[in-house]
Every structure is written in structure tokens, then in C-alpha cells.
Amino acid sequence: MKMPCPDDAVIADRVALVRGLRSVSDAVIDDPAELAAYASDGLTAYSQLPLAVVLPRTTADVAAILTYCHAAGIKVVPRGSGTSLSGGALPLADGIVLGLGRFNRILDIDLANRCAVVQPGVTNLAISHAVAGDGFYYAPDPSSQIACSIGGNVAENAGGVHCLKYGMTSNNLLGVELVLITGEIVRLGGKALDGAGYDLLGIVCGSEGLLGVVTEVTVRILPKPECQRALLLGFPTMVAAAECVAAIIGDGIIPAAIEIMDRPAIHAAEAFVHAGYPLDVEALMIVEVDGTPAEVDHLIAVVDALALVNGATTIQASTSDIERTLFWAGRKAAFPAVGRIASDYYCVDGTIPRRTLPAVLTEITAIAAARGLSVANVFHAGDGNLHPLILYDGDVPGQLEAAEAVGAAILEECVRVGGVLTGEHGVGVEKRDLMLRQFTAVDLAQQTAIKCAFDAQNLLNPGKVFPELCRCAEMGRVHVHRGATRFPELPRF
């Protein structure tokens, strides 16, 4: 993976840059030991020390820093909690990191308008905690929600296991305050359901830090469902499981979540957390429904019957929240569980039309086998979002490269069957060079033209999302494995 050519003159002038930043901010980090903490995000294969890190506290601070960088031609990589799985917050050798971690206050909980106004460094889960006492929650729930920031969620349009029913970040976002690279401050949306003018909020969400720096976020909050129950369903074939998903949705039910694991993932998870998963099935499905008690009990009965018709050999409905949590425990521990059976794994994130699921899984196994690797599959089955985990051993020369090649081939297969490169992790640096597999050069030119409207000098997070012509510096690669992943405490599912 290559990044745009660093500007040697900017690197050589680092002392002047740090002096300049200190003229507009009192929170500039330039000590290499401290900078090291910012060298990677959740995509640990890549690492790069930035020239400096700046940690502003206020919108005015951000505006002053960006104004300075704009005038001086300095590249800026915005960063929330740094949990991106696609390298969205990977620093640049000739740029600074703008960390939003100090924007950590909840500004307003407005129940009458069913929204919360928070600073971007507030974690996803902290929003739900802040409104839980009033019976509300914030719906999008990426697996890293205890650590990931809402600002990062906005940048990546983060998803989670419940987006089939409740949508992604974008569908739950009402407004942002955005600082442009010029230092100008604009407000997009607000507490009303729709904003005025072009829906710029719609493109800023998911823009991976390329269009501006978000300094305030207004999200919708929802009343918590009264009741949640889950069904654990085992199937003798993946085809039967896929048909059951289609039957549930065909019956008019949109469950809160539908997850599927394949045999390798089931065995790894069961060995790790002893959730009571059946080991004699090829596919294990968790279907969660929520709502009022009458609705939930009815839906559980309907899904139970559909599972039976579709050949399920295990059907277990949760009768308590403890049991429901146990059903989920294996699924939510699937990534670390796979980490126990292989020294390293690489998580892929693509979306396919659900009808192609069995064929694509067969193809994924073949793609990996051709490179001598195996794969465990977990996926958000309701919306066709796959997370194949490619198992490899980084100590064996060539296996990391082989795993990356398998990942790329799997994503190309996703596109070939009518799907997309990324369902929720973002393009970042990871999938940047695959963009031409999904889009034409004209498609990408139209997208980068929008970037120019926001950031004419291409200073905000360059080298991410879009392939560029000039890429000559090979990234330093850090080999992290045998459990030594970044954020080992975070669940990933």
C-alpha cells in the first residue's frame, strides 16, 4: 500500500511548523515518544508518525489551526478515538493529526425534540448512557461503541448489528457544526428533521474526514424498546440459512438483527465462550426482535415456525435477558475467538445482494484455499454485510501479503455479484486502490470534484478513499499479531 509522495520541504521545516502551530494552539505534541501513540488506528498493519499532533478544545481552536494549516499548505488528518478498521486516521509523514478527543462533553439532551447535542469526542455508548435514565438510547451500535467517538461515527457513517431496522449513523444524524479547511464554520441541519438547501449533511456523513472537521453533532435518540428476545437457529446447510432469512423478510418481518456464523466461526466461538452453540450445524443464526411484549412474543413464534419450515435443526428462543445475552456472547466474541485458532486474522467488510450469499461463501472459501489460507465467516445477514475473517500466520513469509490478496479478491467478488466494497468499515487506505473495481474513472472524478468544492488544495486527509496518481512512498508496515492487536479490549463484530 502506497501513500501520496510526502513533501520533503514540509518535513524539513518541521520545527517552523511546530512553532507556527504553537502560535495558534496551546496543545501541540511534537515529542516522538508521544507522537507514537497516534501512529496507527484500528488497521494496525500500517503505521506512520505524524509531524505533530494538535489537541484543540473549542471550535475556535479548530478554526485557528485549520486556518493556519490552510495558509501554510499543511495536510491535516482528523482523528477521533482512532478505532477505524480501514485506516481512516492513519497519519501522513508530511501532515499533522488533529485529535478531537478533548471535545468530550454532552451539550444538550433535548427529550421534547428527541435529540442530543454532543461534542464529537463523546463515545457512541456514552450517548446511550446519558439518555438511558429517561428511557432513550442512540440506535447505531458499532462493535467498538465503548471506545469509538461519535465524530468518528459521523466520518465513517458507522453501522452495527442493528442497522437493518434502525439505519446507519446517517439515518440517525440531524446536524453537525463543521469547520472547513479554510477555517470557516458552517452548520448543517440542526434539531429539525430536515435542513435547508442541499443535503450536505448527507455527504459529510461517511466522507471519512475529507470534507471538513466536525466539532458538534446532533443525533436523534429513540425510546428504548420495552422488550428484546432472540432466537438461536442452527441449519444443516448455508443455503437453508440463507433461505430462512429470505423467508423471514418475505413474511414482512424486519428483525432488529439477523446474524449468521459459518462452521469455523461457530466452533471457534463455542470453544472460547461456551455459549451452548450446536457444533453439528453448518450455519448458526441469531435473530433478535424488539418492541412491545405482545409484538415480540408474536414475532418469535412466527420466526420459530419459519425456521422449522426451512429445515432448522436447532431452535431455541431466549426466555430471559441473561439467555439472550448468552446467545450473543459467542457472536460478539467471534473475532477474538478466531484469534485463538490462528495467530493472525484479517477482517474483510463487503456487502452483497443476499440472494448470492451461498454462492459467494463457496467462492470465498475457494479464493482463500487457492492461496493456502482458510476463512471463518460472520455476517450481518439481514443486509448482506459480510465479515470474512481470513486466517494467516504473519510469521510465515508471504502470508500477510497472501491474506491481503485474498481480502482484495473477496471484495472484487462482492462487486462482481452486484455488491459493494464496504458496508460499514469505510474505504480509508485499505480499500482505496479497489475503488476502480466498483466505480468508473468518471464516477470517481465526480466524487473528487466534490472534494475540491470543500478543500481545493486537497489538505484534509489526502491519500484516503480515492486512488491518486502520485503514490511513491511505501508505507512502513508494523507486524502486530498473536493477540497484540491495537485496542485488544474492544469487542469487534
Next chain:
Amino acid sequence: MTTIRADTAAAVADAVREAYDAGRTLEVVGSGSRRGYGRPVDADTVLDVSGLSGIVDYDPAELVLTARPGTSIAEITALVAGSGQHLAFDPPDLAPLWGGAPGAGTLGGLLALGLGGSRRVSAGAPRDHFLGFAAVNGRGENFSAGGKVIKNVTGYDLPKLLAGSLGTLAVLTEVTIKVLPAPRAGTTLTWFGLDDRAAIAAMTRALNSPMVLQAAAHAPAAISRCAGEVRAATRLHLAGVPVAVAANAANLTDLLADFGQPEANDDNNAIWHDIGSVEPFTKGGEIVSRVVLPPSTAAAFTAALDPASDARWLYDWGGGLVWVILPDAEDGHAAMVRAALAMTAGADGHATLVRAPDAVRRAVAPFQPLAPALAALSDRVRQRFDPGGVLNPGRIWARH
């Protein structure tokens, strides 16, 4: 004015490229049912894309439908209803507001306006269900964005930007939208005689409960009278599986007991069609404004409208949307409405002059003016799609 018909994506590209090269402008028109929305377009030529129609792909189990934009909404809703599905964002039937026939309009026009119906409050707006498209930009280039699957974060989310852009960025040639199962049962509970503040309090309490409403609207007495009723009517729409609808209706009745006993009516389609399409406002040629604001400010906003103006209004989205009807006036009462809005909702609200004579919509900004930095940014974005100003010039903002 001359008219060019373009029935394929290639023909659209040719027409736009020729106009761009020649420095001419185009008004992009489908069925024309919503042509009265926004500023009148000052274009040299009409580009008629109504022939760019037909369903391309529909697989109910995938929850996705791909169609050409000239396909009528009526055809799409009938098709998906055959599989027990619907367009969850509840496309409002607004054509009669501008004198058109009920049920008129195309999918492309619906997305170009981007306006959600009564279920906006629970299910989102068209932008939330707009997954991908093929289009022609102002240089006459065919391009695509988004995808044909329901979960996708690859590249900028351009479908959201194009929703509501009124054809000023690109001409859609194919669109993919999300479709969802339609609820099996539903009921509408109506409380009578509440004043505006009480109605909004009732709707807020209901929307803040776990009972998951589809929609919540309030017609004050002055509007109810148009519909042949004599009392204000506050309506809550519940839907889902029959057993849940019955249980939730009982729960809601208890929850709102201090507002009186509701009447239940299962004729949901008729009730909510009339609310979403602002049926009481379709008669006569008066000024209609659409005001989006935080629900907690809605009653204060209507109270701030000039009492001498003879304004009447209707609340939808639990108070988050206020339709205001006013007698004719030179400026369409835009200044008065926006002043009331600024005083009560501040920058969180915006008012659109939806129906007014052409001369008024030409003289007065029909859309809420934006802050200068945002207006400049929006225009830079527009120019990156349509550098020659070919597409629907002046439809949103007067040309500079």
C-alpha cells in the same frame, strides 16, 4: 420554448452535452406534476425525460427496487404492494397542491423534491431510502454513485445529496431505492378538541413512549372545519402485527388518558393520505408554506404568526412540520413567516414557499436563505456538478 425528448441515458447525456457546449440551459421535466415547486426555471429548452421509465429490477426479499426515474409513483407503489411491501418514507401526494391530479408524479420527481410524508418522523425521508443512481452531470457525463444493496459506505453518499436538489446537480437516469414490508394492520387514534400546545404535548408523550408510532399529526379547529369536522383533531397512527396494534392502542389510550378518550378508525390510508398531501389546503389558490422546525417550538411559531394575516395551519411529524396557508400577498408572506420562525426556532427551522404565483416565487426566495458561508459552499458544490449552469438554472436560487 423548444422541447427535447430523451428516453435513454445516452440521449440525456447527448442533450446535456450539446447544451453545455452551446452555452444553453435546460429545464428538466418528468411528468411535470411538481413543476410549481421552487423558483420558475429560466431555461432555453425543456428536456423531457418522462419517457425514461420502467422498472429495471425488483426482488422483494432483497428489499431493493431499481427503476428509471420516469416511472410513476403509482406504478411502483402498486407493484410493491403486490409483495406486501411499501415505500416506508410515505411519498406525499402533493401534485394537487399545484392543481395536478391526485396520484400524479414520477419517482424521479419525488426524489428531486426529497420531501418525506407523514411517516418521515418514524421511517425517514426519501434520502434515507435512496440507495444509488445513474445520472448525467452538467457536462453531459454519465456517472453512477451509491449501490444496489441496502448497506453501503463506499465513497461519498451522493444519493443523499441528489435527493432534494431539484435537478440542479444532475439528471437522474436510473435509481435504486429501499422498499420495506408494509405493516399488516394499523389503526388511527384521534383525540378531539385539544388546543395546539396540548396536542403537541400529547404527540410528544406518545412519540417518546416505546409504542413506536408511524405518524402523529394535529389539525386545529380552523383546519378541521375544512374537512367537515368541527373540532380540532389530534391523530396518532399505530401499525404492525395485529396483536401489537391492539395492545399498543390500549397502552396509548392509557398513557394519554388526561387528554380524553380517543376514537379509533382503521381507514388509515384515507386519513393519512389527506394529511400527507395537505388535502385541506389543495382548494383555492392561496399561499402555502412548509415549515420544518423542532417540535417543541411549533406552537410558539404559529402563535407568532401575524394574527391579522388570517393564517391557518396543520401540524405533522409530531409538530416537526407545520403547513401554513395564507391569503395571497405580494411577497407570499415569506418575510412574516420567516420572522416568526426566526423568533421562535432560531436557526433550527426553515420555511419554504411551496405554493404561490410564479411572479411571487420569482421575486421572493421560495427556499430559506442560507448563511453566507454555507450558501457559498453549496454553490461551489453545484458548480462541481454543473459548471455551465445548464441544469434547471434558478430553480433553487436566483442566478448570480
